[in-house]
Amino acid sequence: MTHLSVSGVCARYGRKQVLFDVTLPDLEDGHFIGILGPNGSGKSTLIRCLSRELSCQGSIVLDGVSLASQSSRALWEKVATMPQSPPAPSALFPMELLWSICRALGMALSDRALSQRIEEVLALLGLDDQALAPLSTLSGGQRQRVGLALCLIRDPDLLLLDEPTAALDLHWRLTVLELIRRRLAHRGGVVIANLHEVDLAARYCDGVVVLGHGKVVAAGPPAEVLTKEVFARVYHVEAELHPGTDNRPSLELIRPLSSQHRPKHDSDPSGS
Amino acid sequence: MVSLEIRHGRLLRQRWLIIAALAGATLLCLVLDLLAGPADLTLRQVMRGVFDPASLDPRDQIILWQVRLPDALIALAVGAALGLAGVESQTILDNPLASPFTLGVSSAAVLGASVALVLSPALPFMGQAAILPVTALLFALGSGGLILAAIRVLGGERDTVILFGIAILFLCNALTAALFYVADAEATQQIVFWTIGNLTKAGWVEVVIVTACFFAVLPFSLRHVWLLTLLRGGEAQARSSGINVDRLRTLVILRTSILAAFAVCFVGTIAFVGLVGPHIARLLLGEDHRTLIPGAALCGALILSGASVLSKTLIPGVIIPVGILTAAVGVPALMALLVLQRRRP
Numbered sequence: 242m243t244h245l246s247v248s249g250v251c252a253r254y255g256r257k258q259v260l261f262d263v264t265l266p267d268l269e270d271g272h273f274i275g276i277l278g279p280n281g282s283g284k285s286t287l288i289r290c291l292s293r294e295l296s297c298q299g300s301i302v303l304d305g306v307s308l309a310s311q312s313s314r315a316l317w318e319k320v321a322t323m324p325q326s327p328p329a330p331s332a333l334f335p336m337e338l339l340w341s342i343c344r345a346l347g348m349a350l351s352d353r354a355l356s357q358r359i360e361e362v363l364a365l366l367g368l369d370d371q372a373l374a375p376l377s378t379l380s381g382g383q384r385q386r387v388g389l390a391l392c393l394i395r396d397p398d399l400l401l402l403d404e405p406t407a408a409l410d411l412h413w414r415l416t417v418l419e420l421i422r423r424r425l426a427h428r429g430g431v432v433i434a435n436l437h438e439v440d441l442a443a444r445y446c447d448g449v450v451v452l453g454h455g456k457v458v459a460a461g462p463p464a465e466v467l468t469k470e471v472f473a474r475v476y477h478v479e480a481e482l483h484p485g486t487d488n489r490p491s492l493e494l495i496r497p498l499s500s501q502h503r504p505k506h507d508s509d510p511s512g513s
Numbered sequence: 514m515v516s517l518e519i520r521h522g523r524l525l526r527q528r529w530l531i532i533a534a535l536a537g538a539t540l541l542c543l544v545l546d547l548l549a550g551p552a553d554l555t556l557r558q559v560m561r562g563v564f565d566p567a568s569l570d571p572r573d574q575i576i577l578w579q580v581r582l583p584d585a586l587i588a589l590a591v592g593a594a595l596g597l598a599g600v601e602s603q604t605i606l607d608n609p610l611a612s613p614f615t616l617g618v619s620s621a622a623v624l625g626a627s628v629a630l631v632l633s634p635a636l637p638f639m640g641q642a643a644i645l646p647v648t649a650l651l652f653a654l655g656s657g658g659l660i661l662a663a664i665r666v667l668g669g670e671r672d673t674v675i676l677f678g679i680a681i682l683f684l685c686n687a688l689t690a691a692l693f694y695v696a697d698a699e700a701t702q703q704i705v706f707w708t709i710g711n712l713t714k715a716g717w718v719e720v721v722i723v724t725a726c727f728f729a730v731l732p733f734s735l736r737h738v739w740l741l742t743l744l745r746g747g748e749a750q751a752r753s754s755g756i757n758v759d760r761l762r763t764l765v766i767l768r769t770s771i772l773a774a775f776a777v778c779f780v781g782t783i784a785f786v787g788l789v790g791p792h793i794a795r796l797l798l799g800e801d802h803r804t805l806i807p808g809a810a811l812c813g814a815l816i817l818s819g820a821s822v823l824s825k826t827l828i829p830g831v832i833i834p835v836g837i838l839t840a841a842v843g844v845p846a847l848m849a850l851l852v853l854q855r856r857r858p
Contacts, residue, residue: 294752317755329607329747333800336521338746341801342754345739356518363517372517373524375799376746391750 242270243304243398243431250299252283252290259286260297260455266448270429273421275442275463278452279476284435285325287452288403291433292322303399317346321397325404325435327384328391330377335368335387338376339394346395362390365420367413381408389417393424402434406441414438418445439476440492443467443485451475464488473498528804531797535811539589542818546585549825552576579716587715588821588835589814590723591776592786596813597727597734598772599787600794600805604741605765606671607748612788613773616678616766617656619782620685622774625652626707626781627689631696645707646719650778656681657770664763671748674762710783710836712821719779726775730768731810737761738802745800783836786813789843796850816843 245268252260260283268274276284289295293308293316301308303319311319328338339359343350350358363372366386371379376387385408392400400421406414421432422445436442442449443463450460453475459466467490472480477498485491547559554562554573562569562577569577598613606615614620628634629648663677693701740761744751751758777783790813791805798808820838827833 292753292755313755313757322753324749324753326747326749328750329745331745331747331800332795333742333745336517337742337799337801338750340521341739341742341746345743345756346754353518356516356521360517369517373520388750391746391754 243429244269245304245399245431246300246302247291248300250287250290250297250301252286252295252297254286258455259283260290263287263299263452263455263457265433265450265457266460268431268433270431271425272447273425273432273434273445275446275449276433276435276452277437277439277442277449277475278458282452282475283455284452285403286455288322288401288433288435291399292320292401294322314347317395319397320399320401321392321395322401323388323392323403323405325407327381327388327408328376330379330384332375332377334373334375335363335379335390336372338387339363339390342391343394348395358394362394365393366390366417382410382413385409386413386417396428398430400430400432402432404435404437406436406438414441421445439467439472443490443492464490467492525804528798528801528808532804532808532811535797535808535815539811539815539818542815542822543585543589545822546588546818546825547577547581549822550576550581551830554581583716583720584712585818585821586720587723587780588712588817590720590727591712591780591783592790592814592817593810594723594727594730594772594776594813595783595787595817596790596794596809596811597731597806598769598776599813600791600802600809601734601741601765602769602787603791604744604802605762605769606675607744608671608675609792610788611675612784613769613776614782614784614787615675615682616660616770617681617685618653618770618773619777619784620682620689621656622649622653622777623704623708623782624685624689624692625649625778627692627696627704628652630700630703630707631692646778650774652685653774653778654770656685657766657774660766660770661763664759664766668759670759671762674766706834707781708836709834710777710781710839711834712780712824713832715779723775723779726772727810730772731806733764733768734806737765738806741765741802741806742800745802781834781836783817783839785839785843786816789847790816793843793846793850796847796854816846 247265250260250263251258276287278284286295290297291301308316336359340355343355363369366389368383368386368390371383376384389405406417409417418441425432446463448461449463449466451458451466451471458475459471467482469480469482472478479495479498481493481495482490548554548556554577558569558573559577562573566574566578595613602611602613602615603609625648626645629645659681660674660678664674667673740756743754743756748758791809794805794808794812798804816839819842820835823838823841824833824835
C-alpha cells in the first residue's frame with residue numbers, strides 16, 4: 242500500500258525561491274492528484290523536488306521512508322518521472338529507449354520477458370507500429386506517449402507526470418488519463434500530474450492542488466477547490482462552473498480578466 | 514503479425530552482421546596496408562612472413578616487421594581509439610560536430626609538441642626521441658584534467674563543458690602561435706609536419722601503448738552502453754529516470770581525453786577520423802550503443818587504415834602524411850551513406 246506525505250517543501254534556483262512551504266494532502270494508495278496553476282507557478286519544480294532531481298527543504302515521505310534518505314536504486318524502483326519535454330527526436334527507436342532504461346536501472350527480466358513487456362506497454366499507448374521507427378519520424382504527441390511508456394514500463398508505485406497530455410490530441414488525452422485511472426484501480430500506487438487542462442483534472446483527479454507563485458492556493462476535491470474565485474485569482478480568467486456527473490464540476494471558460502478586474506490579494510510572495 | 518521480440522532480434526542480428534562486415538573490411542585493409550610500399554612483397558610472402566618470420570630473407574623481414582606491421586597496426590589502433598572517443602563525445606555532448614578534439618585535447622597536444630620542438634626541454638629518465646610524444650601526451654592529458662576540474666567547480670552542464678573546452682582550444686592555439694613566432698624555420702616546419710599526422714614514426718612500443726590504452730578503456734565504455742543509449746533520448750529523460758548525467762559526463766570526458774591524448778601523441782593530430790567514423794557507424798547501425806560503440810571503433814580503424822593504404826599507393830615511392838588523406842577516405846564514404854539513406858523508402 243503506497244502512502245505519500247509531502248509537507249513544507251521549499252525550493253530555489255540560485256537565489257530565487259520558487260516554492261514556499263508547499264504541503265500536499267496525504268496521498269493514499271489509488272490516489273490521482275492533479276497539480277494546477279499558471280505558467281511559472283512552480284508545478285514542474287515541485288515534480289523535480291518529488292523525484293529528488295532538485296534538492297529542496299521540507300519533508301517528502303514515501304511509505305514511511307524519507308525520500309532524501311533512500312538509496313538511488315530503491316528510489317528508482319518505486320518512483321518514475323515523466324518530464325515536460327518528450328524524448329528527443331533522434332534516430333533511436335522507442336524499443337531501444339525502453340530497453341535501455343530497463344537495463345540501465347538493472348531490472349531483472351529476461352530478454353524475452355522484457356520484449357513482451359515493452360510490446361504490451363507500447364500497445365497500450367497505441368505505439369505498436371512505431372516500436373522500431375526512429376523517434377525523429379514520430380510526431381510530438383507520439384513522442385510524448387513514448388515518454389509515458391518510459392515510466393509505465395518500470396511499473397512504479399509513485400508516478401510523477403509533468404504535463405503528460407500537453408502534446409496529445411483529444412482522443413489520446415482522454416485515453417491516457419483513463420489508462421492512468423485504470424492502472425490505479427488495478428495495481429494501486431499514487432499518481433501526481435501537472436495539468437493545464439482544468440476540465441480534465443476535474444474529471445479524472447481525486448484531488449487537485451492549485452499553485453500560484455510557488456504557494457498552495459487551494460487543495461482538496463475538485464468540486465470544492467475549483468471555484469470562480471480560484472479561477473479569477475490564479476488564472477485571471479472568468480469561468481462558470483456547473484455541477485457535472487459524479488459530483489465533478491464542469492467548466493465553462495468565459496474570458497480573460499483585464500488587470501483592473503483581477504483580485505487585489507494576488508501578490509507574488511517572491512517579490513519578483 | 515510478427516512479434517516485437519522477433520523483429521528486434523532480426524534487427525540486432527542485422528547489425529552484428531554489419532559489424533562483422535566492418536571487421537572483415539578492416540582486416541582486408543590491414544592486408545592491403547602490409548602489401549603497400551616501395552618494396553615488392555607478394556601476398557604470399559606477407560602471409561608467410563607474419564606467421565613465420567624466419568621464412569623471409571632478412572631484408573624483407575625487417576621491412577615487414579620493423580616498418581610495415583607497426584605502421585599498419587598503429588593505424589588500426591589510433592583509428593579505433595579516435596572512433597571510440599568520437600562516438601562517446603558526440604553522445605555525451607549531444608552534438609554532432611563533437612569529436613575527441615572538441616575539448617581542446619588536440620590543440621594541447623600540438624602545444625606540447627611545439628614546446629618540445631622549440632624549447633627542447635630535458636625530461637628526467639628520457640631520451641631525446643621520447644621527449645616529443647611525452648610532452649604532447651602530458652599537455653593533452655593536462656587539457657582533459659582542466660576540463661574535469663572545471664566540471665568539478667562549475668558543474669557538468671553540457672554547454673559549460675563545451676565552452677570551457679573551446680576556451681582551452683583557443684588558449685592552446687594562441688600559445689602555439691607565440692611559439693611559432695620565436696621558433697626557427699626548421700622547428701616551424703617540424704611543427705607543421707607533426708600537426709598533419711604521420712604514421713611512419715611509430716614502432717612496436719607505440720603500437721603496444723596505444724592498443725593497450727584502447728583495450729583498457731573499451732570495457733568501461735561498454736559498461737555504459739545502456740546509459741549512453743538512454744541519453745540519446747534526451748538529457749531530460751535521462752535525468753528524470755534517475756541517471757546521474759553529470760557523473761556520466763565526467764567519466765566519458767576522462768575516457769575520451771585519455772584515448773585522444775594517447776592516439777595523437779605518437780602520430781600527430783589526425784583530424785576527421787573521430788568526427789566522421791562515428792557518423793558512418795550511426796548511419797549503418799543506429800543509436801543503440803551496444804552495436805554503435807564497436808561499430809564506431811571499427812569505422813575509425815577502417816578509415817585510418819584505408820588512408821594509410823592510399824598514402825603509400827597514390828604516388829609511387831612517396832609516402833604522403835596520412836592526415837592529409839583521412840578526409841579523402843571518409844568524405845566519400847559519408848556522402849555515399851547519406852545519399853543511400855535519403856533514397857531509402
